[in-house]
Each structure stands twice: as C-alpha cells, then as structure tokens.
Amino acid sequence: MAEPAINTANLTVDQSERPQMEVTSQTTVADIEFQASQVIERLEEAIEKAEDGGGGPNSGQSWRNSHGFLPTSSKTTEEILTVIEDLIIHEDPGSRGESSEEDTSVDPTVAALPQLDSISKLAIVTQSVAAYACGLERSHLQRLITRVTSDTTRWLSHLFQYLDCAAFFHDDMLEGIVRITRMMLHYKYPKYLEDGYEAFTSSPPIIYSSMASPLGVVQHICRQLGLPMSCVHPVPCNTLFGSQQKMDVAALARLIEEDKAASKVPLIVLADAGTPVAGHVDNLPRLQELCKQHDVWLHLRGHSLAAIAMVTVPNMPGRLADSYTLPIGVWLGIPALPAVTLYRLIDSAVSRPRPVAAVGVPRESTLPLVAGLTTDHMIRRLSCLSLWAALQSMGRDGVQTRIRDSFESSEQIWKRISKYPCLRLLSQQPGGEAGTYTVSEVVNKPVSNALLLEVVACTVVFQFVPEANEGEAEGRVPPYYDKLNSWLGQILQRDAPQVPIEICELESNGVVLRYCPLEMGSERHPSLQEIEMFVSCLEQQLDILTATVEHKETFQRLVAASPRLRLVDMPGWAGLGGVRYVPEAWEQLMTDQAKEELNRLNMQLVEQLRNTDAAFSLGEGADGLVCVRFGMVTAETDVEELLGLVVTVGREVEESSRFLETMTEIVKKGIETATLDLQKENEERLWQEGILRHVPVFGSLVNWWSPPSKEGGIKGRSLNLTAGVVESTENIYRYHMQLQQGLTPPPGTRSPPQPQVQTQVVPTGGKHSRSSSHSSQQSTTQATPS
Structure with a gap:
C-alpha cells in the first residue's frame, strides 16, 4: 500500500519541538473541556436561582434588548457567554403571544433544561472538541475521522447485530431515509446522475408507507428529492387481532404488482418496528420476503428496534431490513448525539452501468458516495465524536441496562393497568399475543430478532372507555369520551408526575394516553413503588370517571323534566355538563337586554352556589350565554339533590333580583x-x-x-x-x-306628629x-x- 502524502510543512518542524507541540494540544483540549463544563455548571446554577425566584443578572433582558444590527463595539467573552446563558435560561414571552419585545410588563419564563449526568456532559463537551479538531491538517483529520467513524460503526453493528453494514450519522432524524431513497434512485435509474428527473419520467418511482405512519415523513422525502406526492402509495392497515396499526402485507403485494404492470418502479418500503404512537410492529418476515422477491429496498424505523441491542446472548442471525434508523440519543437519554442510519452495501455483482463520474470506483462504494451517505461530504467535521465518546463511557453493559430498563418499565405498567376493564389498551402487548414471554426471558434466550420485536412493547397506550361500551371494539369513541380522556391525562400529569404520561390522538381511536420510557430523556425510569402510586392514582380517577358517566344520563333526564332548568351544550367539558336557570315565561322575551339580565342572574346563582359547594363553576355554552357548570362526581353523589339546590338558590336569586x-x-x-x-x-x-x-x-x-x-x-x-x-x-x-313608621315609642314618650x-x-x-x-x-x- 502506498504511503499517504506528507505535507511539506511538517518537514520544517524540528523534532525537538514535537513534544512541546503535543503538550500544547493537550492543554488546549483541556481548556475547552474546562470552559464548556463551566458554562454548563453556570447554566444549571442560574436555572435553580430563577426557579427559586432569585432571577439572574439580566432576568431575561436579552430578549428585550435584541437589535437588528450588529453592535459597533466589541464584547468580551464573559459578556457574550452571559447573554447566551440568559437566552437559554429564559423563554421569549413574545413566542407565547403574551407580550411583544417592547412590553416589559411580562417577565420571560424559565426554560426547562434537561438534567445532565456525567455522560451527557461528556457528549456536549466532545462537540466543542470536535469543532476544534476540524482545524487540523487535512490528511490527519481524514485519518481521525476514519478511526472514529469505523470504531462507532463496528460497535453499533455488533450491538444491533447488523454485520457488514455501513453507517451514516446525521443531526436531522429524517436525513438518513432521504439519502437512502436517493441511493435507490441511483440504483434503479443508472442515468439519474446525468439526466436528473427526466430519467424516470416514463417510469416513475414509488415509495410505500403505511397509513399508520406520519404523512410528514414521505412529504419531507419528496420535497428533498424533488418528487411529486403521486410517487407515494399509502398501504392500508389490517384488522388482525383488533389492531389497526400494522401494515397489510397482502395489500402491499397487490400494490407492487399493479405498479409494475403500469411501468412504475417500486423503490422503497418504509416499515415500522414500533409505530410512532401505538408502538405496533409490522410483519417483518413477510415484508422482507416480499421486498426481496421484487427487489425493493426495505427500511425499518421505530423504538422497538432498541430491543435488539439489549440482549446479552447472541440471537439467531438474521437481518430484519436493508437499513435501520437508530435515534441513539433519544433511547439513551443523552443530548447532542447524532442519529444513525445503518444500511447494507448493494451487491456489486449486480450488472448495471456505472455513473460517468464514478468510473474506476467499485460500484458498492459509488452508490453511497453519490447519494451522500459517506462522510466525504463532511470531511471537515467529526459528526460522530460525541457518540463515540458516549458509547465508551457507558460500555456495552450500560447501553443494554438502560434499554432493558425501558422495556421492563413498559411491561410493568401494562401488567398493572390491564386488569381494569374500563381501560382499552391499544399498544402492542408485551410477551406476544399470548403474553407468555417476559423481557428478562428474551434477554437471556437466543431468539430471532423478528420474534424479539413481537414480544416487547416500547410504549403503553390506553384509553378510558366505559364498560357499557366495550362492545364497540377498536372503533373511535364518541367525542365526549375524548374529553374524559383529556381530563384523565391532565389529572395524572398533575398528581402522578413520576410516571410521565403524554396525551395523544389516534385518528382511528381518538384521544389516548401514552407512556413511552424510551422517550424520557435523562429522567430515570419510575421505580416499582412509584408505579404502584401511579396505579393507585389512576384507579381513583377511573372511579370518578365511571361515576360521572353513570350519573350523566340521570342528570340530563332530571334537567329535561325541570321547568326552570335548561341543558347547555358545552364542547370540551368533561364533567356532568351545564345547566342554565331560566325564570318562567322568560324564554319568550329573549332580547339582547333579556340575555344580559339572564347572564347576570346565572352569574349571581353560581356565586351563591360556590359558597355551598366548590364543585359548581361558571361556564359558557355554545350560544354564548353563561351557565352553571357541574364537574366530576363520585358514586355517592346525589344528582337530584344538586339540581334541587340549583333550583332553590335560583329562586332566591330571582326574588332578590x-x-x-x-x-x-x-x-x-x-x-x-x-x-x-x-x-x-x-x-x-x-x-x-x-x-x-x-x-x-x-x-x-x-x-x-x-x-x-x-x-x-x-x-x-x-x-x-x-x-x-x-x-x-x-x-x-x-x-x-x-323614626321608623309602625314602631311603638318607648313608654312615657309622646309619639311625634x-x-x-x-x-x-x-x-x-x-x-x-x-x-x-x-x-x-x-x-x-x-x-x-x-
């Protein structure tokens, strides 16, 4: 092998000076590490002071003092770092629509920054070191990039059991799939490099994506590559085992056959190993077989892919797809880590014309190069140095432990809430359809990766549905149940924050509650005691929800029978509902003045009722008139007594008026x-x-x-x-x-005339x-x- 070219500038350096140069470089890196650590520590201290009400030196003034032009005078490093800290700590009030930059009456709120452990701080510091290292001499920087990239790729390939793969590191989560799709365009259309879009005008490429996947992903791919949305064919989901989230493989096979018959080119299939909300896993063995049959690239994404890295014994060999998207930083809870796309190199034995610009280069290296998947386009940047450092800091055991804790946390939550019949569980069941496996068992058993992804659950998604409506199966619940689930999610977020719950919405099911430990960031996973506290709080709220639903029918019936109460439509209210007190014969005179008097009457009524019971509140119906709002109730609540109280107090207020x-x-x-x-x-x-x-x-x-x-x-x-x-x-x-008329004067006194x-x-x-x-x-x- 030929020796690499030597920069002639190095020949002028005396060998006696080299040790001094090494010491200087080491000192500079240490200084960068020290300054970055100091800034992080100052940020943490400033946030603690701001949360305690102490504020900071600027207290958010950097948002108000911003100018459109570069200041004439220079600033010191300390001043600039102070401004940066203030901008990070305080949130711009104008971004929340509360005030403008000229309005100083509203103080910026304190931003919520993640808590950093030693590994997270290391990842952030190495980003500064990577920026400093980019000033190295080009040949030395190339060797450094090759060393760091090859080490990281080899470690990830072993962790995720994807041997003989290449890796692409990127900051944007969707950038990897964009580059993979571009590589497939070059693979399927050899003249694409020279002719561009004209290369496939007669036979357009087709991208297949499940209807359960976000539409924004394929939209982003088409925008980045200049493809029309007609190149995207959505694949319907099946209803096997009551699930509406898995891709229908039979429907995909029909679409591919129809497209090939219409002179279209099937390009890539975007599959899910854990759909974005519900966490369902597509039928990967059948998808892989179908894509191999039609020479279609299979790309896999989703949180369940993390399960491959948690096993402690080698699983049965088998690649699940042609490429993976791995958000390592999200799974490990470490900021500043790039996302990774692992992909296989296309077989060079495939006889296809080579692009003119790549003559003399092996074809398996040409396609990733022209697609931008290699690091040659980022020669001046160490994009994966933070990941390289974080993986070494955690070690294989640390990575496996953190991921295994996430899946075990989902398993514990599922087991405890599955006993409530009023909760509909919409995510994938841990242990498979029969629930025979546990995370601890599959970690220590040599099972196939496809089976592994079927028996783990990356998320827990549930929904409150009254027991009387269980027969509705997996259909979308009535709008009123969406309000109930939103209320339940808000109460759990407030009263049981140790288990972070997210309020989401599924198009096919409505509002749902979601727990995903792989997205918890740097927060630790809840302990068994904290899970029990969460379940206890959940059980109390379920009793209230069930009682509210049971009393709602009685409430509406009694209001309809009352001559002075009117039921009020209140969109977005999860309680019993709203009523309006209307005096007799008042509705025949509903002028603007009469409406104002009616509003005033009901406002006085609510004020009187709140002195008796805080459950009453002032609401507003869809017609714009105020009303008495009833909140959540318990099973012991006497609805008839409450409505009777409203009528009684309403009459008193009416007489007083x-x-x-x-x-x-x-x-x-x-x-x-x-x-x-x-x-x-x-x-x-x-x-x-x-x-x-x-x-x-x-x-x-x-x-x-x-x-x-x-x-x-x-x-x-x-x-x-x-x-x-x-x-x-x-x-x-x-x-x-x-003198008051009619009062008897005291004895011995004369009555006034x-x-x-x-x-x-x-x-x-x-x-x-x-x-x-x-x-x-x-x-x-x-x-x-x-």
Whole structure:
C-alpha cells in the first residue's frame, strides 16, 4: 500500500519541538473541556436561582434588548457567554403571544433544561472538541475521522447485530431515509446522475408507507428529492387481532404488482418496528420476503428496534431490513448525539452501468458516495465524536441496562393497568399475543430478532372507555369520551408526575394516553413503588370517571323534566355538563337586554352556589350565554339533590333580583315625586310671602321690616321605602332623628306628629308591596331645596 502524502510543512518542524507541540494540544483540549463544563455548571446554577425566584443578572433582558444590527463595539467573552446563558435560561414571552419585545410588563419564563449526568456532559463537551479538531491538517483529520467513524460503526453493528453494514450519522432524524431513497434512485435509474428527473419520467418511482405512519415523513422525502406526492402509495392497515396499526402485507403485494404492470418502479418500503404512537410492529418476515422477491429496498424505523441491542446472548442471525434508523440519543437519554442510519452495501455483482463520474470506483462504494451517505461530504467535521465518546463511557453493559430498563418499565405498567376493564389498551402487548414471554426471558434466550420485536412493547397506550361500551371494539369513541380522556391525562400529569404520561390522538381511536420510557430523556425510569402510586392514582380517577358517566344520563333526564332548568351544550367539558336557570315565561322575551339580565342572574346563582359547594363553576355554552357548570362526581353523589339546590338558590336569586329592580323603581319615582312637591311648594310660598321679598336689595329691606315666619320655609322631602311614600322632613330636623313608621315609642314618650306632607309613591297592596317588606329598616333619600 502506498504511503499517504506528507505535507511539506511538517518537514520544517524540528523534532525537538514535537513534544512541546503535543503538550500544547493537550492543554488546549483541556481548556475547552474546562470552559464548556463551566458554562454548563453556570447554566444549571442560574436555572435553580430563577426557579427559586432569585432571577439572574439580566432576568431575561436579552430578549428585550435584541437589535437588528450588529453592535459597533466589541464584547468580551464573559459578556457574550452571559447573554447566551440568559437566552437559554429564559423563554421569549413574545413566542407565547403574551407580550411583544417592547412590553416589559411580562417577565420571560424559565426554560426547562434537561438534567445532565456525567455522560451527557461528556457528549456536549466532545462537540466543542470536535469543532476544534476540524482545524487540523487535512490528511490527519481524514485519518481521525476514519478511526472514529469505523470504531462507532463496528460497535453499533455488533450491538444491533447488523454485520457488514455501513453507517451514516446525521443531526436531522429524517436525513438518513432521504439519502437512502436517493441511493435507490441511483440504483434503479443508472442515468439519474446525468439526466436528473427526466430519467424516470416514463417510469416513475414509488415509495410505500403505511397509513399508520406520519404523512410528514414521505412529504419531507419528496420535497428533498424533488418528487411529486403521486410517487407515494399509502398501504392500508389490517384488522388482525383488533389492531389497526400494522401494515397489510397482502395489500402491499397487490400494490407492487399493479405498479409494475403500469411501468412504475417500486423503490422503497418504509416499515415500522414500533409505530410512532401505538408502538405496533409490522410483519417483518413477510415484508422482507416480499421486498426481496421484487427487489425493493426495505427500511425499518421505530423504538422497538432498541430491543435488539439489549440482549446479552447472541440471537439467531438474521437481518430484519436493508437499513435501520437508530435515534441513539433519544433511547439513551443523552443530548447532542447524532442519529444513525445503518444500511447494507448493494451487491456489486449486480450488472448495471456505472455513473460517468464514478468510473474506476467499485460500484458498492459509488452508490453511497453519490447519494451522500459517506462522510466525504463532511470531511471537515467529526459528526460522530460525541457518540463515540458516549458509547465508551457507558460500555456495552450500560447501553443494554438502560434499554432493558425501558422495556421492563413498559411491561410493568401494562401488567398493572390491564386488569381494569374500563381501560382499552391499544399498544402492542408485551410477551406476544399470548403474553407468555417476559423481557428478562428474551434477554437471556437466543431468539430471532423478528420474534424479539413481537414480544416487547416500547410504549403503553390506553384509553378510558366505559364498560357499557366495550362492545364497540377498536372503533373511535364518541367525542365526549375524548374529553374524559383529556381530563384523565391532565389529572395524572398533575398528581402522578413520576410516571410521565403524554396525551395523544389516534385518528382511528381518538384521544389516548401514552407512556413511552424510551422517550424520557435523562429522567430515570419510575421505580416499582412509584408505579404502584401511579396505579393507585389512576384507579381513583377511573372511579370518578365511571361515576360521572353513570350519573350523566340521570342528570340530563332530571334537567329535561325541570321547568326552570335548561341543558347547555358545552364542547370540551368533561364533567356532568351545564345547566342554565331560566325564570318562567322568560324564554319568550329573549332580547339582547333579556340575555344580559339572564347572564347576570346565572352569574349571581353560581356565586351563591360556590359558597355551598366548590364543585359548581361558571361556564359558557355554545350560544354564548353563561351557565352553571357541574364537574366530576363520585358514586355517592346525589344528582337530584344538586339540581334541587340549583333550583332553590335560583329562586332566591330571582326574588332578590326582583326586589332590587323594585327598589330601583321606587327610588326613581320617589325622586320624581319629591321634585314635583318641592317645585309646587316653592310656587305656593312665592304667592304667600309676596314677590317683593324675592327682589334683590329691596327684598332685604322688606324682610327686615317684616321678618318671615320661622315655620313657613320650604320643607325637604324624604323617601320612606317601607311605606312607599314621600314625606316632608320637619320631624327629622325638629327631633334630630329618623323614626321608623309602625314602631311603638318607648313608654312615657309622646309619639311625634305625622309629617305635614305625605305623597304616596306606590299604592298599598300593589305589585311591589311584597318586595318592599324585605327591607329590615327604613331607608331614606333626602331632597333639599335649592
């Protein structure tokens, strides 16, 4: 083998200087490690202070002080790191729609950063070292990349039992499948490199993907490769064993035959070893046989692939697919790790014309090269150094232990919640269809990889369905059950956070709850005691949900029979429902003013009810009117008693509202009556005293010559709400007190005379007499002459 070319610049270096250069390089790497570790530690300390309310030096000011132009003056390293820390710790309030950058009234919230262990910190630090190493001389960097890449590929191939494979490391999770599809385009269309899209205009390529898989994956592939969406053929799912998540292999075979008959080229099949939500595994042996028969590439993805790496004894040999997508960082809970795509090299014995640009290069190396799967396009970047370091730090035992703990956690959760008949389990059952295997058994037994993926469960997905509706099998539940499951998920997230539950939605089943330990990141898996606490909390909430569903029919029946209550449609509410108190004959006068009065009445009703029971709350129906909202109930709840309480309190509020309305009317009429009396009395006094007394200057002389009577002045008016009359105020000023009419004076005292003026405002026995009797004491409204 020829020696690699030597850079002539190295010849000018004295051998005596080489040890000093090595020491300098080691010192620089140590400095990078030290600075990166310090920044991480400062971030952790700043987050703890911010969560405790202490804030930081900037307290989120970096979001508000951002400018559109590069600052003129330079900043020190310490200042820049401080700004970076502030941007990482605090979340921009404008991104939540709470305030703009100019609004300083809303403080940024503290971001949730993962807790880092020593391995995670090592992975982050090695990224900085990798960026520093990219400045090496090209030939030395090439040897370094080759060493790190080959080591990592060999370790992964042994872990996942995929011998004689190549590896592609990428940051974007979908980048690997894009490059694999591009490689297959070059494989199926030898002129694709020169002709581009015109190479397959007459025979378009076809990509097959299950209907249970996210549509965004194939959309991304088509956008990156310039393919129309007509190149994607969705494969339906079968209903075997009640599952609606597995790809129908028979339907796929028919599609491939039809496409080949129509001069189309079957290119690649995207299969799932653990569908994104429910975790189902496709029939991999049949898919592999079908793809091999038609020369179609089979790509496999999903969390269940991690199970291959947890076995401690060699399994029976057998490759499940032509390529795998492995999100190692997600499974191990280590940030900063790249995703990996393992793929087999296409057999060079296949006789196909070589691309012009690759003449003289073995074909098995040509296709990955032109597809961008080799590391030649990232020659200046050590993309997998963090993974290389993390795998060595954990060791084979550490990787297997962490993955095995995840699958055992799913198994424990499944066993404990499967005993509740009101829960519908939608994910793959651990131990296979018969449940005869356990994780500890398959780890220590030499079983095939296909069987291994069938007996492990990467996730647990369940849904609350009342026992009366179990016969609905796997169909989508009514919309009301979606609300119940959303409520259940929120309660579990709040009261049992030790088992993280995610609220998801399946198109075929509605809202479901999902537990996936392989996506927990750096969080530790729940212990058996914590799982028991979670199950206990779940059981309590299931009792409440079951009681609410059972009482809901009674609730609706009683509301329909009540003359004063109306059932209110409340989308998104999981409780018993909502009712609106409507006075008799009110619905015939539903004007805008009447609606406002009805809203005010029900708001007062809710306020009174909350003083009795906190289960009542104020809601709003689909018609925009407020109502009384009933929450969750227990089996002992008396729904009829609750509704009776609403009717009773509603009547009291209604009567109180009428009383206030009556008092308003009485006061208004009293003011009008007092004004007319004062005006009339003033006119009479003018005629009795004479006009001359009211002429300026001359009137003073007349009053001096003939003083007016002290008793002849204009008397004020007071409104007696109890009697409903407007009275003159001579008694008030004479006796310096207000006397209540109808009260017996103390013994030995004389009763005051009746007021000289008494004008009836409301006739005795009129429609307001009953409401006026609610007043416990006399209230007066005085009007004095101007």
